[in-house]
Amino acid sequence: MYDGIVQDLIDEFGRLxxxxxxxxxxxxxHILQTPGFDVSRLSxxxxxxxxxxxxxxxxxxxxxxxxxxxxxxxxxNQTLICVVEDAKDVAAIExxxxxxxxxxxxGGAISPIAGIGxxxxxxxxxxxxxxxxxxxxxxxxxxxxxxxxATATYLSRLxxxxxxxxxxxxxxxxxxxxxxxxxxxxxxxxxEGRRSI
Amino acid sequence: MYDGIVQDLIDEFGRLxxxxxxxxxxxxxHILQTPGFDVSRLSxxxxxxxxxxxxxxxxxxxxxxxxxxxxxxxxxNQTLICVVEDAKDVAAIExxxxxxxxxxxxGGAISPIAGIGxxxxxxxxxxxxxxxxxxxxxxxxxxxxxxxxATATYLSRLxxxxxxxxxxxxxxxxxxxxxxxxxxxxxxxxxEGRRSI
Numbered sequence: 001m002y003d004g005i006v007q008d009l010i011d012e013f014g015r016l017x018x019x020x021x022x023x024x025x026x027x028x029x030h031i032l033q034t035p036g037f038d039v040s041r042l043s044x045x046x047x048x049x050x051x052x053x054x055x056x057x058x059x060x061x062x063x064x065x066x067x068x069x070x071x072x073x074x075x076x077n078q079t080l081i082c083v084v085e086d087a088k089d090v091a092a093i094e095x096x097x098x099x100x101x102x103x104x105x106x107g108g109a110i111s112p113i114a115g116i117g118x119x120x121x122x123x124x125x126x127x128x129x130x131x132x133x134x135x136x137x138x139x140x141x142x143x144x145x146x147x148x149x150a151t152a153t154y155l156s157r158l159x160x161x162x163x164x165x166x167x168x169x170x171x172x173x174x175x176x177x178x179x180x181x182x183x184x185x186x187x188x189x190x191x192e193g194r195r196s197i
Numbered sequence: 198m199y200d201g202i203v204q205d206l207i208d209e210f211g212r213l214x215x216x217x218x219x220x221x222x223x224x225x226x227h228i229l230q231t232p233g234f235d236v237s238r239l240s241x242x243x244x245x246x247x248x249x250x251x252x253x254x255x256x257x258x259x260x261x262x263x264x265x266x267x268x269x270x271x272x273x274n275q276t277l278i279c280v281v282e283d284a285k286d287v288a289a290i291e292x293x294x295x296x297x298x299x300x301x302x303x304g305g306a307i308s309p310i311a312g313i314g315x316x317x318x319x320x321x322x323x324x325x326x327x328x329x330x331x332x333x334x335x336x337x338x339x340x341x342x343x344x345x346x347a348t349a350t351y352l353s354r355l356x357x358x359x360x361x362x363x364x365x366x367x368x369x370x371x372x373x374x375x376x377x378x379x380x381x382x383x384x385x386x387x388x389e390g391r392r393s394i
Contacts, residue, residue, distance in 0.1 A: 027216070031213075064202060091222070
């Protein structure tokens, strides 16, 4: 619809997740028409991200160095590993400020439909990290959905063969939520996991 | 929350219209983790857009040349000018394939609240284009909202001083819409503008 670069940029933005053609057009015109928007900085960062950002060789989190800031931090509890599907989950857990141990990013979850099996995940690397006996507890923090549960079940069986304490994040009612609107499975889990007070 | 470039890129995407922190994170990780995504192309286009894209010196539409493709096209009806607020409106009208005349982009609408008066719009340039008597009709296609209507009223008064045929896009029920859900003003306009069939 537009000439050359404008349409090309709209098309490129439209390839990003969650951006439809209308949003892509709005973003492109914002960049074109807003003098205060630093387009060269965005361009530079996009040029750098694939070159400079890698994945931590220990835990698989995003990092600009061989080992990520969390793995390098000696104040983190070295006896505790929290296993997550994705680097985005690390950021979500860090925001809670509840967890001071280390992480292990699997890079996905077991999904027969998507053709992802245990060998496609960073499970061998996890077993290697547990070999020296420093780690005492592995917290399984995969998503509470079909794939995440399957992955947690698989890992739990595997980890019990090497005698390590394995835990799973609690399922239950979300804080601030309304009991009336909770789905049956979640409400069932909340009953199952009820605690004395 | 993340180290260096990853967080910087999330922040930059978050500055774009309609992209919140969650979407910005999702987009950044998509760029980082999708091998098929051509990040260098996006980076290059962003580097080019401000340098290579300008505004047509005749109509104010976006263009990579001094005059845009529409103004350069001799097959367009040179006696008809459609006045719009923004270059995005040109693209919207072109998609209808109903209009074969020329455009004039005002660069906004009169808005006392936003401090935009007639002198901030490309009105002098419009009057100049009308001076040689080629143009016989000016279609006012500013938005059917407060600012757009005020702009259309202002222009209509101004254009009547030079004896030119001035029209305004029809207001009425949107096609495919439901009468029951139309607002009073739109429904009122639909009555006002009713036609014999």
